[in-house]
Amino acid sequence: MHSPKPPLKALLLLTSLLSTCTPSPAAAQSCGSTGLAVQVLGSGGPESQDKRASTSYLVWDHGNARVILDAGGGSALRFGESGARMSQPDVFLFSHFHVDHSSDFPALIFSSWFEDRKRPLPVYGPTGNDFMPSTTEFVHELFADPHGAWRYLSELVEPGQGSYQLQPHNVAPSSTPVLIFRNANMAIYAVTVIHGQVPTLAWRIEIGGKRIVFSGDTNGEGEGLTQLASNADLFVAHNAVPEGATGVERRLHMPPSVIGATAANAHVKQLVLSHRMLRTLGKENETQTEIKRRYSGPIQFANDLDCFPIK
Numbered sequence: 001m002h003s004p005k006p007p008l009k010a011l012l013l014l015t016s017l018l019s020t021c022t023p024s025p026a027a028a029q030s031c032g033s034t035g036l037a038v039q040v041l042g043s044g045g046p047e048s049q050d051k052r053a054s055t056s057y058l059v060w061d062h063g064n065a066r067v068i069l070d071a072g073g074g075s076a077l078r079f080g081e082s083g084a085r086m087s088q089p090d091v092f093l094f095s096h097f098h099v100d101h102s103s104d105f106p107a108l109i110f111s112s113w114f115e116d117r118k119r120p121l122p123v124y125g126p127t128g129n130d131f132m133p134s135t136t137e138f139v140h141e142l143f144a145d146p147h148g149a150w151r152y153l154s155e156l157v158e159p160g161q162g163s164y165q166l167q168p169h170n171v172a173p174s175s176t177p178v179l180i181f182r183n184a185n186m187a188i189y190a191v192t193v194i195h196g197q198v199p200t201l202a203w204r205i206e207i208g209g210k211r212i213v214f215s216g217d218t219n220g221e222g223e224g225l226t227q228l229a230s231n232a233d234l235f236v237a238h239n240a241v242p243e244g245a246t247g248v249e250r251r252l253h254m255p256p257s258v259i260g261a262t263a264a265n266a267h268v269k270q271l272v273l274s275h276r277m278l279r280t281l282g283k284e285n286e287t288q289t290e291i292k293r294r295y296s297g298p299i300q301f302a303n304d305l306d307c308f309p310i311k
């Protein structure tokens with residue numbers, strides 16, 4: 001049974017109308033306004049001292065932020081700075097649920113209450129295990145009655161209740177790329193990658209005849225990521241560890257040599273390095289040298305809000 005509640009949305013809208021200060025208009029959105037582009041909302045890892053937002057990306061298509069991938073700490077602020085609106089995404093993707101990839105999700109969702117989103121928002125991410133919730137568990141443990149942390153927003157996960165619905169889906173593990181989502185604008189594929197014991201996905205968005213691939217966090221083991229990245233127009237890889245990393249760092253992340261080999265074997269056209277951490281920041285020359293031994297295409301290091309057009 002759904003217990004009666006005050007009309008939350010009406011209260012929230014009234015609160016915003018009664019606010020005495022008028023918010024300044026969002027910055028004019030420029031990334032991807034006339035074509036396809038990836039905007040890096042968060043280029044850092046989990047460390048606050050890197051002075052970067054944690055992982056998050058937008059795929060822009062002619063002025064629409066069609067896809068948001070991950071939502072690490074600080075990304076909600078960067079999302080606002082990008083000029084995107086929560087009414088725009090067709091789909092929300094998660095690589096995995098480490099804090100530096102997921103902690104701003106509730107902030108972005110609450111922001112959407114103050115916008116005019118009406119259509120459902122599908123949310124795709126990995127299945128769970130003993131260490132991590134599945135995507136459906138993650139969303140319900142945040143918002144569902146009676147135990148969700150922010151159950152005051154439970155209308156979002158109760159069909160027919162709120163102004164729009166979150167629709168979480170678990171992506172079954174697969175060592176080869178699988179079609180996960182398709183609409184009139186794009187097709188989206190995922191493959192399972194190895195990130196310690198954390199269920200993790202890499203993602204490919206096919207849009208406007210182009211391929212955009214995100215490695216997520218992975219140590220690069222297996223062939224799935226190379227298959228997913230095959231002929232990518234843009235490949236975003238995570239530069240979380242330096243060459244020579246060992247132990248847990250290496251079990252979780254791929255060093256530059258593995259990034260370079262993957263980019264070369266997949267024949268990617270453009271490589272962007274993100275998820276930059278204190279242990280790789282300042283080592284860009286060494287990183288680039290290792291990658292260039294294997295991959296001859298263009299390499300760029302990402303900073304927050306950087307825009308990478310897809311030509």
Ligand SMILES: [Zn+2]
Pocket residue numbers: 045046055098100101217275
């Ligand atoms: Zn991470």
